[in-house]
Amino acid sequence: MDLYITIKVFLMFKKLIQLGYICLLLAAFNSCSAVRSTINAAGSNIDALLSEPRKIENKITVPYAPEARLAVLWVGHATVLIQIDDKFIMTDPNMMNTVGQFSKRLVEPGIDAEHIPDLDAVLISHLHIDHLSPASLDIIESKIHHLFIPQGGMVYIPDFSFPMDELKTWEIWESDGLRITAVPAVHNGWRYGLDDAWMKTSFTGYVITYNGITVHFAGDTAYDPELFHEIGRQFPDIDLTLVPVSPIHPREYSKVRHTDPIEAIQIYQDLNARFLTPIHFDTFPESADTLGEAGSILQEEMSRRYLTDKQVVILTQGQRYVYIRYEPTIVKSKQGAESKKQ
Amino acid sequence: MSGYHHKLIIHLLVICLIFPLTAAPASEQDSTTTQPDIKPTWLWGGAQLIPSPQWVSKDPGLRFGLRWQVTPVLYSFGLNRRVSPWRFFVAEPLARQNGSLELFISPEYLNITADPGDRWLLRGGLRGYFPVYRYGEYVSGSLATSVYTFHGKTGVSYEGGVYFFFGIIGFQATYSPSLDPGKWIFTLRLRYF
Numbered sequence: 229m230d231l232y233i234t235i236k237v238f239l240m241f242k243k244l245i246q247l248g249y250i251c252l253l254l255a256a257f258n259s260c261s262a263v264r265s266t267i268n269a270a271g272s273n274i275d276a277l278l279s280e281p282r283k284i285e286n287k288i289t290v291p292y293a294p295e296a297r298l299a300v301l302w303v304g305h306a307t308v309l310i311q312i313d314d315k316f317i318m319t320d321p322n323m324m325n326t327v328g329q330f331s332k333r334l335v336e337p338g339i340d341a342e343h344i345p346d347l348d349a350v351l352i353s354h355l356h357i358d359h360l361s362p363a364s365l366d367i368i369e370s371k372i373h374h375l376f377i378p379q380g381g382m383v384y385i386p387d388f389s390f391p392m393d394e395l396k397t398w399e400i401w402e403s404d405g406l407r408i409t410a411v412p413a414v415h416n417g418w419r420y421g422l423d424d425a426w427m428k429t430s431f432t433g434y435v436i437t438y439n440g441i442t443v444h445f446a447g448d449t450a451y452d453p454e455l456f457h458e459i460g461r462q463f464p465d466i467d468l469t470l471v472p473v474s475p476i477h478p479r480e481y482s483k484v485r486h487t488d489p490i491e492a493i494q495i496y497q498d499l500n501a502r503f504l505t506p507i508h509f510d511t512f513p514e515s516a517d518t519l520g521e522a523g524s525i526l527q528e529e530m531s532r533r534y535l536t537d538k539q540v541v542i543l544t545q546g547q548r549y550v551y552i553r554y555e556p557t558i559v560k561s562k563q564g565a566e567s568k569k570q
Numbered sequence: 571m572s573g574y575h576h577k578l579i580i581h582l583l584v585i586c587l588i589f590p591l592t593a594a595p596a597s598e599q600d601s602t603t604t605q606p607d608i609k610p611t612w613l614w615g616g617a618q619l620i621p622s623p624q625w626v627s628k629d630p631g632l633r634f635g636l637r638w639q640v641t642p643v644l645y646s647f648g649l650n651r652r653v654s655p656w657r658f659f660v661a662e663p664l665a666r667q668n669g670s671l672e673l674f675i676s677p678e679y680l681n682i683t684a685d686p687g688d689r690w691l692l693r694g695g696l697r698g699y700f701p702v703y704r705y706g707e708y709v710s711g712s713l714a715t716s717v718y719t720f721h722g723k724t725g726v727s728y729e730g731g732v733y734f735f736f737g738i739i740g741f742q743a744t745y746s747p748s749l750d751p752g753k754w755i756f757t758l759r760l761r762y763f
Contacts, residue, residue: 362704363704379604380604382653383662384664385650386648420736425611426609
């Protein structure tokens, strides 16, 4: 009987010890910020998978703004519809409800695909699944006049009917006054992970110039003061810069790939641009960032640096903002062009 | 192996050789497009060592097995015409899952004999992949035929597969009319490139 009790007690202790080990393991995991961030990210992804993307009321159906010399409609994430006079340029088109099959869109695209106008240029910054979406290119294929991809990126662009070209860093393409320059960024060029070993050049930013207006699209990038000062020297009259502000966390991991809101503002100042509009936030789950976090940090940093909301223009998905307007007399003569664009 | 099987394999090999010649004119590979410098790496090599678990039919029930796979050569007809469609050993998901033909070799371990040292099957064959959804990155399918050698005997197999998540996870069903036990093999295909 004594032996039986001894064994029972031993087994009970063994279970307790096992439980203790599990608790210790969990505590160790929880104390590691990378693990915690991963768990948070998984949580927010599961949360998004179980809910529908937020609807956008009164979406714009006619994106052409006749009064605008420079206007932007933020479709969401890194997808931006830029209007410079009569030209339309779109960056990293992504109209899908998920990226990577599991990361679900939080807010629906800011414009319906059928209302996207003819695009003079589409710019692909790199090949990550949230930036290069072949299925999105499929949807707007007939509207794309020319696609640009970073050097080495062609391998992941299936055949389409529109012309496409790789641009090396600092390489220029020009047609009908529209000039596209590939500019440096600090990121990585793989799509599937293991291809990191050979996809060494397929990431870029772009500078678009047309009729004296200059827009910088940073793509995905980390902050490098030398690099952005150099872009600023090459393009001293940047009107607008579009810079990603998320994922912020875990910072140790993200810092070498992604700018946070503070670094985005620093880029804006390094470039000496007139306007900054943040992108790449609050559209898909962004690592462990919470909704609204990037915007709050931006606001704080703007206050700290005495920047106004006329300089740092924070858009919501589907919102169009006119940065530079025509003189009123010119607007009248542009009315005819409006119907043509529709 | 019957004469019919021989003919079938010869036909498939001829298709495999002729199709690439008709599909993509080499002239479209221009000098302004960067050709990817794809190469096996240690990490890739490590990933190839991960076996795919499989279940082999043996009355009564199913027995466990493992399958590895090597692709000496693949021709992709899902890539941009301006890049080379040929892949040797390493084939990215778009190249493979968006439509391709590959020659493959698969060593397999089948737990269907009494002697553990006598459970190795070697298979070589031709597999065609086709995209089903989102350029095959989300869903793709495959059909294959192969010749195997097991216990000194050879035979042919027919295989169908479906793949998800960039082709990393898939299910394959392999039917070998003259392999008994083991007519049916169901594989949970795990493959990272």
